[in-house]
Amino acid sequence: MTEVKPKRTILKDVKIFKDLEDEIIKTNKCCACGACVSYCSSQGFDVIKMEGYTPQFISDENVDNCKECGLCYYICPQTEPLMKQINDVYRIKDEIGYIQNIIAAKTTDEKIKEIGQDGGLVTTLLTYLFDKNKIDAAIVSEYDEKLQPTPKIIYNKEDLLKSSGTRYSISSNILPLKDLYSIAEEIVEKHHQIYDINQIRMAFVGTPCQCRAIRKMQLLNISPTHVIKYVFGLFCMENFDYEKLFELVKKETNEEPSNISKMNIKKNFFITNKDNKVYEIELKKFDDAVRNHCHECDEFTSRFADISFGGSGAVQQNSMVVIRTDKGQKLVRDAIIAGYINKFTPKKSSIDDWKASKIDLFRRMTNNKIKKSK
Ligand SMILES: Cc1cc2nc3c(=O)[nH]c(=O)nc-3n(C[C@H](O)[C@H](O)[C@H](O)COP(=O)(O)OP(=O)(O)OC[C@H]3O[C@@H](n4cnc5c(N)ncnc54)[C@H](O)[C@@H]3O)c2cc1C
Structure with a gap:
């Protein structure tokens, strides 16, 4: 499939969602806060959505709906603008x-x-x-x-x-x-x-x-x-990444998420099940998650x-x-x-x-x- 790019018709030096995708989302720097989607959708622009933890264009057809206002890029907590x-x-x-x-x-x-x-x-x-x-x-x-x-x-x-x-x-x-x-x-x-x-x-x-x-x-x-x-x-x-975290929890405790009542990090990871059994697991073991x-x-x-x-x-x-x-x-x-x-x-x-x-x-x-x- 060919990559669809928005036309930069108005202000050529304003960074837009495509830049956010290239610089933050595709490089795994996105924290999935939802700010970009929240702003854009609340304006009714119909351009981007959150798919799981990833902001993305709703579809190829919606790319041209982008107003090129650049606000999604500016308000992203992972970009430099507005930090000062x-x-x-x-x-x-x-x-x-x-x-x-x-x-x-x-x-x-x-x-x-x-x-x-x-x-x-x-x-x-x-x-x-x-x-x-x-x-x-x-x-x-x-x-x-x-x-x-x-x-x-x-x-x-x-x-x-x-x-x-x-x-x-x-x-x-x-x-x-x-x-x-x-x-x-x-x-x-x-x-x-x-x-x-x-x-x-x-x-x-x-x-x-x-x-x-x-x-x-x-x-x-x-x-x-x-x-x-x-x-x-x-x-x-x-x-932590939800899927990876609970894969590791299962491996270390043999507990399903539905049987866990509390999780807490105090130097190590403490996981309490619904029968009040507490597992203490070295935090290092969760590094990959x-x-x-x-x-x-x-x-x-x-x-x-x-x-x-x-x-x-x-x-x-x-x-x-x-x-x-x-x-x-x-x-x-x-x-x-x-x-x-x-x-x-x-x-x-x-x-x-x-x-x-x-x-x-x-x-x-x-x-x-x-x-x-x-
Ligand atoms: C991912 C994560 C890592 C943390 N790491 C540390 C740490 O290293 N050291 C430390 O001292 N404290 C850490 N905290 C904060 C700590 O766990 C408590 O949230 C904080 O002490 C407040 O406790 P409380 O009893 O006053 O809050 P509570 O009265 O129990 O309320 C907790 C509030 O946190 C909100 N919340 C829970 N999970 C999330 C989430 N994933 N994202 C957004 N909001 C959430 C709930 O909606 C609730 O309003 C961490 C919190 C999170 C979410």
Whole structure:
């Protein structure tokens, strides 16, 4: 089959989806966040789709629908354009990014304590935002019956519980926004607090690469990310290819995905089955399942989030909470005052020494990631 190329009719030096394919997608640098498809589809351009984890032209016939606006290329978290600008906006000068405050904390909710990955902080702060009517929806990740992560927009705090916990493979969390306008009528009809789809207030949860894409889109003030009011970033050392990960899990534990209740990385991979049997497997054994784009990534702590969350550095059953914006600071403070979360108080060192030791740890972990990728 001959390769179909879009005509570059308008601005010859603007990079377009074809360039994204050649430079990022075909070279395995795509992180499958869904930003390109989400933007393009929400505009109704009818050009690209997500096939599994790969953005691609819908068909040869759709290639000429490309408006050659170049936005898919610019907003991709793996391309260089706009990086300097978002680094400036979010005051990023080094590998761990701007930090306004650091705390460790855990949820006070017994149910979330059981199912949260670390301190259940992400789920608890989203619950707080729903309770206080600060958001109408949240974009999170759920499991399907085969433990494949599925991105989802949810509209109430009850559905949050299904999203608690970490899924160690790609959940294209920006992708559900592609349908924001096509299902607007349905959303407005079903969720009585929403009157106008452009006024919907969402919180977004994602990995560092996904938060980077959101910020690029917000810098350009383009839909559909104009509805995102809070960005919650997860620490991320690496993510895994779903098929390869569960092939290795099966080999090491003889467990089917449907019989696994929790997965956690703390130096090694810990896999808990539904009878509460825990397998500890050397993390190195999963190296071949790491997604290639993670080898290109220099972010560990989600520099572009309002608040970043991780387990590294926290005492058991707590999350590290890295606050980066005033909005993030206010949210955490209000949730503590309202009794949703308990802040950890270090006993053996002064608070300043404790914070300095965490910053040092995050810096070392980020540099290890960068070194590993090289
Ligand atoms: C692929 C991956 C690798 C990670 N690696 C590290 C690490 O090396 N060190 C470290 O300290 N922390 C890491 N984390 C973060 C950590 O596992 C917890 O998510 C974080 O500590 C928050 O815990 P919590 O109990 O507050 O969150 P919870 O209350 O349990 O909520 C977790 C939230 O994460 C979202 N989520 C789960 N999986 C995904 C996914 N694949 N993509 C997007 N969103 C998702 C869920 O929708 C949910 O909203 C990683 C997370 C992911 C997704």
